[in-house]
Amino acid sequence: xxxxxxxxxxxxxxxxxxxxxxxxxxxxxxxxxxxxxxxxxxxxxxxxxxxxxxxxxxxxxxxxxxxxxxxxxxxxxxxxxxxxxxxxxxxxxxxxxxxxxxxxxxxxxxxxxxxxxxxxxxxxxxxxxxxxxxxxxxxxxxxxxxxxxxxxxxxxxxxxxxxxxxxxxxxxxxxxxxxxxxxxxxxxxxxxxxxxxxxxxxxxxxxxxxxxxxxxxxxxxxxxxxxxxxxxxxxxxxxxxxxxxxxxxxxxxxxxxxxxxxxxxxxxxxxxxxxxxxxxxxxxxxxxxxxxxxxxxxxxxxxxxxxxxxxxxxxxxxxxxxxxxxxxxxxxxxxxxxxxxxxxxxxxxxxxxxxxxxxxxxxxxxxxxxxxxxxxxxxxxxxxxxxxxxxxxxxxxxxxxxxxxxxxxxxxxxxxxxxxxxxxxxxxxxxxxxxxxxxxxxxxxxxxxxxxxxxxxxxxxxxxxxxxxxxxxxxxxxxxxxxxxxxxxxxxxxxxxxxxxxxxxxxxxxxxxxxxxxxxxxxxxxxxxxxxxxxxxxxxxxxxxxxxxxxxxxxxxxxxxxxxxxxxxxxxxxxxxxxxxxxxxxxxxxxxxxxxxxxxxxxxxxxxxxxxxxxxxxxxxxxxxxxxxxxxxxxxxxxxxxxxxxxxxxxxxxxxxxxxxxxxxxxxxxxxxxxxxx
Numbered sequence: 001x002x003x004x005x006x007x008x009x010x011x012x013x014x015x016x017x018x019x020x021x022x023x024x025x026x027x028x029x030x031x032x033x034x035x036x037x038x039x040x041x042x043x044x045x046x047x048x049x050x051x052x053x054x055x056x057x058x059x060x061x062x063x064x065x066x067x068x069x070x071x072x073x074x075x076x077x078x079x080x081x082x083x084x085x086x087x088x089x090x091x092x093x094x095x096x097x098x099x100x101x102x103x104x105x106x107x108x109x110x111x112x113x114x115x116x117x118x119x120x121x122x123x124x125x126x127x128x129x130x131x132x133x134x135x136x137x138x139x140x141x142x143x144x145x146x147x148x149x150x151x152x153x154x155x156x157x158x159x160x161x162x163x164x165x166x167x168x169x170x171x172x173x174x175x176x177x178x179x180x181x182x183x184x185x186x187x188x189x190x191x192x193x194x195x196x197x198x199x200x201x202x203x204x205x206x207x208x209x210x211x212x213x214x215x216x217x218x219x220x221x222x223x224x225x226x227x228x229x230x231x232x233x234x235x236x237x238x239x240x241x242x243x244x245x246x247x248x249x250x251x252x253x254x255x256x257x258x259x260x261x262x263x264x265x266x267x268x269x270x271x272x273x274x275x276x277x278x279x280x281x282x283x284x285x286x287x288x289x290x291x292x293x294x295x296x297x298x299x300x301x302x303x304x305x306x307x308x309x310x311x312x313x314x315x316x317x318x319x320x321x322x323x324x325x326x327x328x329x330x331x332x333x334x335x336x337x338x339x340x341x342x343x344x345x346x347x348x349x350x351x352x353x354x355x356x357x358x359x360x361x362x363x364x365x366x367x368x369x370x371x372x373x374x375x376x377x378x379x380x381x382x383x384x385x386x387x388x389x390x391x392x393x394x395x396x397x398x399x400x401x402x403x404x405x406x407x408x409x410x411x412x413x414x415x416x417x418x419x420x421x422x423x424x425x426x427x428x429x430x431x432x433x434x435x436x437x438x439x440x441x442x443x444x445x446x447x448x449x450x451x452x453x454x455x456x457x458x459x460x461x462x463x464x465x466x467x468x469x470x471x472x473x474x475x476x477x478x479x480x481x482x483x484x485x486x487x488x489x490x491x492x493x494x495x496x497x498x499x500x501x502x503x504x505x506x507x508x509x510x511x512x513x514x515x516x517x518x519x520x521x522x523x524x525x526x527x528x529x530x531x532x533x534x535x536x537x538x539x540x541x542x543x544x545x546x547x548x549x550x551x552x553x554x555x556x557x558x559x560x561x562x563x564x565x566x567x568x569x570x571x572x573x574x575x576x577x578x579x580x581x582x583x584x585x586x587x588x589x590x591x592x593x594x595x596x597x598x599x600x601x602x603x604x605x606x607x608x609x610x611x612x613x614x615x616x617x618x619x620x621x622x623x624x625x626x627x628x629x630x631x632x633x634x635x636x637x638x639x640x641x642x643x644x645x646x647x648x649x650x651x652x653x654x655x656x657x658x659x660x661x662x663x664x665x666x667x668x669x670x671x672x673x674x675x676x677x678x
Contacts (some may be wrong), residue, residue: 006350023316023329025064029056033308034075036297041083043324045306047314048075048090055100057085060328067338069104072096077117089127091115097129097139111137119162121169121183128155130171150186152179158211165219165271168236172211176625178224180236190236197241198230212252213267223265225253231267233278245281247274255296259322266305273307275322289315302326352387355379425466428473432466 019238030051036047044066045058053071055078058064066085073092081087086102095115098108113133126147129137133156135149154173162169163255168189169181176195181188195209204405213225224232229250232241251269258265258278265278270292275284283521289312303322307315318325318332325332336518353380359365364382367373425432465471474480542602596604 009350021332021335023063023332024058024060027058027316028313029054030331031312032310033294033312033314034116035077035295036306036308036314037078037080038297038299039080039084042300042328044080044085046078046080046085046088047308048078049308050611055088055090059181060326069100071098076115079118079120081120089118089120091118091129097127109139111139113137117159118159119160119169121162121167123167124183126183128160128162128169128171130160134155136160136171148186148310150181153191154179155179159214161214161216161560163216163219168216170214170216170222171215174210176211176226178214178222192234192239194224194226194232194241197232198226198228198244206250210252213254213256215256215258217258221258223256223258223267225267227252229253229269231256231265232266243281245274245276247272254294257296257298259298260382261322261323264322266296266298268293268307270294273305287317287321299326300386304329304332319628349383350384352384353379354382354387362387362394364390427466427469427471430475431473471542 027047029047031049031051033047033049036045038045043059045059045060046055047058048055048071051529052159054068055071055075056068057066059066071092072418073094076091076093078088078090081089088100088395090098092098093114095113096108097111097112097115111129111131113131113135115129115131115137117131118127118129125140125142127139127141128150129139134152134154136152136157137149138147139145140147140256152173153170153176154175155172157171158174160169160171162183167183169183171179171181172194173179176193176198178192179188180190180192194211198209209226209228209230211224212227213223213231215223217223220235220237222234222236224234226232229247229252231245231247233245236240237526245265245267247267247269249269249271251271253267253269255268256265257267259275260340262284263278264275264284266273266275268274271288272660273287273293273296275286276282277284287305289309290306291309293315294308294310296305296307302324303319304326305315305317305319307317309315318336319448324330351374352619353376354362356365359368359373359380363487366378367382372386373382602633
């Protein structure tokens with residue numbers, strides 16, 4: 001997702017990207033690469049791809065493209081018949097077969113059914129085509145005509161191959177069978193059912209496995225790939241596979257290659273390339289590119305790999321452990337040795353990696369889902385300039401604190417060069433002292449505990465525990481006070497056990513008879529352990545009582561202080577700019593709190609109440625709640641009852657003057673057409 005300009009800038013800064021090698025110039029296709037082959041003389045490399053359909057030939061000695069030709073249809077597969085690029089056969093998806101010479105297209109013909117693969121039989125100069133038909137078509141290049149086809153027992157065939165030693169022709173069918181033919185007599189010499197053999201105990205197969213890849217290694221070894229993701233290694237003298245390897249992806253195997261020096265097999269599906277031992281099936285390594293793999297090609301007798309894939313660039317990998325670099329790029333061996341010696345991490349200077357917690361602290365949680373944040377693993381990438389601005393606003397004095405800490409660290413580093421004295425660290429002194437005591441006391445006892453204590457003090461991974469003030473253990477908190485009796489009890493048990501072992505050791509040295517008495521003290525140990533448990537429970541109860549008593553006293557002191565502050569006059573002073581900024585931050589916090597859900601607000605309110613109870617100090621922005629129900633006293637209630645009784649008595653004695661002031665009521669008249677009618 002980086003722009004081209006950012007990539008160029010990154011290439012100037014990043015040492016890893018600068019060391020990347022463009023082995024062959026313009027080694028790519030406009031959209032997709034389908035097939036890749038190398039000539040037998042090791043001088044040329046040909047690649048087909050789309051869009052538009054084309055073939056490109058590269059001269060490896062010059063590390064550049066030699067020529068490019070446009071084609072009429074997409075290439076299914078192709079093969080180089082000559083030592084160089086002068087004779088090439090292309091099988092197209094529209095049933096056409098094209099023959100290309102050095103100057104260009106020489107001839108094209110058509111086969112009756114859609115072809116899927118073909119093989120060249122050099123002794124008879126025949127081309128065998130398999131595809132969506134039960135017949136295997138034979139085209140003789142010497143006579144220039146089709147010969148009688150080979151009729152298989154299957155409906156369709158997917159792949160075929162010819163053994164390089166005894167020229168046995170084999171084709172893989174959609175029913176999961178391998179049919180072998182002898183080209184000399186044009187008759188079937190064997191049939192192998194691979195579908196049942198591909199099903200093992202740890203494989204999950206859905207549907208009938210079809211043959212999707214086929215490759216001969218030598219006169220006896222054959223590798224078969226299925227459409228369900230299994231590779232079967234056969235000795236052609238046996239009907240059972242020697243080894244079954246599963247990719248565990250359920251994708252069809254599209255390419256199989258052999259590495260003779262290391263006895264390795266390279267198999268690919270559309271997702272991954274796996275390299276494994278052909279005798280044991282143990283994984284050697286694997287390569288999982290970003291795009292789907294179409295075909296694999298290994299440069300003969302080397303560790304150089306090419307993969308045609310669903311992307312413009314043709315993937316190139318060099319694995320030195322598989323073999324040396326080819327002669328035309330022998331400098332690769334020296335470069336890999338230099339890369340092994342040099343190590344440097346890739347750093348993206350323009351982006352900062354942040355987590356959800358970092359975004360909440362910076363107040364940028366609302367940017368999740370926007371283009372300003374790029375999701376990556378468990379966090380996000382954001383522009384470093386935006387991060388620095390948000391950091392400055394959220395923590396305006398962070399740089400000053402950072403600068404003071406750095407100065408303090410530099411001073412401490414200079415002090416380290418002086419004569420060192422074994423003393424306790426400034427942070428977590430009690431923990432360090434306890435670990436030192438365990439290390440000293442366990443020298444004659446258990447070596448494992450002593451080793452753990454010494455490793456904790458000397459290990460660099462835990463150095464911040466005794467140097468960084470942020471890791472200081474607060475012994476005044478309720479959690480620590482409730483846990484402290486347990487720690488004390490454990491240390492007490494360890495001390496008593498150590499003393500008991502020392503006593504036993506001395507008694508054994510003095511007299512062997514006393515050893516039986518020491519061993520017969522199991523009941524005393526049981527009683528002491530039960531007494532220790534009771535002491536632990538009592539200590540925990542006492543701590544709970546002390547905490548409750550302190551809370552009550554603190555609450556009473558807060559009430560008295562509030563009463564005194566209400567009676568005393570209050571004085572106010574003008575706020576400075578920093579306090580106004582703090583008030584602004586509190587307003588932002590309140591607005592953010594209003595946007596939160598009800599459960600989050602309740603949790604925040606409980607935490608704030610707890611902090612107020614624990615602190616016991618008068619701080620600003622407190623929230624006071626009032627109960628509107630008024631508690632009435634007995635005298636007040638009696639007074640109200642007397643007033644109501646008096647009002648009733650006055651109402652009965654009162655003489656109304658309404659009968660004298662009231663006028664006789666007259667009936668309303670009726671009107672008709674605006675005039676009053678009597």
